[in-house]
Amino acid sequence: MALAYDARRATRDIDAVFQPHGVVLDEARAVADELGLPHWWLNEQASAYVAPGGDLAAPRVFDHPGLRVAAASPEHLLAMKVLAARRRDADDIRFLVKHLGLTTTTQVLNLCAEVFPEEEVPGRARLVLDDVFDSG
Template sequence: MKKNEILLYFDIMNEKLKERDVSAYVNVYGGAVMCLVFNSRDNTKDIDAIFEPESVLKEIAVDIANEHKLNKDWFNDEIKLFRPETTNNKLFKSWSNLRIYVPAPEYMFALKCYSARFGKSKDLEDMIYLVKYLEIHKFSQAVGVIEKFFDLNQIRGEVREFLLEELGN
């Protein structure tokens, strides 16, 4: 999904919420944030989110998937496995019945390090982008950001090695 498609689907989601007279919020993470906020990617395969009311938004997501021939997991809450923080998220965009929130860049970097998958994922590219965006020049600076949110021992060894290789001490 491209940025304009993500925004279109949120617009449709808002209309469907309005029809039901329901208000909702969505905390967005992952590749969708990289597209929407940082414009560092052209697209993302899905929208990782924590949202309320869950059951209503899941129903609406299925409707949108069927109407627009999207993958059934285009809008999902699998990110909950990583227990992301939502309290400090900032409002990104608001409609009549829908509010979209995104994490601070520092938290996004720490979460990417915590949840990174190597291989087909774009997590490494995202980490490199966020290192530059946050002006992190040393491994110790990266550790300082990560440790604001996670215990360094929770970060996989290969991620730590990658950051050490990219940044040096």
Template sequence: MDAGEIKKYLTELNDELRAIGVKGEICLYGGAVMCLVYNARPATKDVDAIFQPTMEMRQAIERVAATYDLPSDWLNDAVKDYVVPHQQRIFFDFPHLKIFIPEPDYLLAMKALAARAETPDRDDIELLIKLLEIKSAEEVFSILVKYYPVHQQIKPATQYFIEELFK
């Protein structure tokens, strides 16, 4: 899904919520934020998010999937086990759907913790470091520990990659 498609499907999700008389909230994460907010990549395979009210949102998400022949998990909450309290800001404010995004430092912490080799995660980390004007690997690691103190160990390959960015 590219940015235009994501916007279209989120607009449709608002319409589905209006049809059932529900107001929903959603916070986007991962590739969807990198694509929509930072234009860091042309597309993402799905939209990672936390949303409420859960049951009604799932029903509306399924209806959008059926309408546009999307996979049932086009918008999913698989990220929920990795989310910790953080600042959010409103990105879109539709009549029946408020869409939030995390601050870039939180997104960097999530990306650093979950980074996978040979994926856009590495490019995302690099972009967020530049955006935040971070000057050292230690700054990156302190942001990670700020949000994920229990997970102070990031993958060795990710740690090495981050350290190499500053050499």
């Protein structure tokens, strides 16, 4: 979010989906050693939460021979965070809702259904969204 959407927040790691797997992990470890970062600074656990068809609207934020970096689209990020329904993501959800111009829980839930048609939105997600829209 900080990279593509200028969201001002701290993060302990960078969530990523990457190929080729081994080469990128080796290079990430080398970067960690050089910069004094923990070896887990590049976190691929988010790959389990990418929509089945991928994120076709993902904006490219860096393009260089041998390395292309795309950020998740705001729609995809919002849907992932809503489905995770973690209170700690409320500020990110609030930021993305505003960024996308959404004004109701129904709009957000419809977006989640578009991005992840096979996923059921957990009840706790509605509580997080109620908090976002009540305090927003």
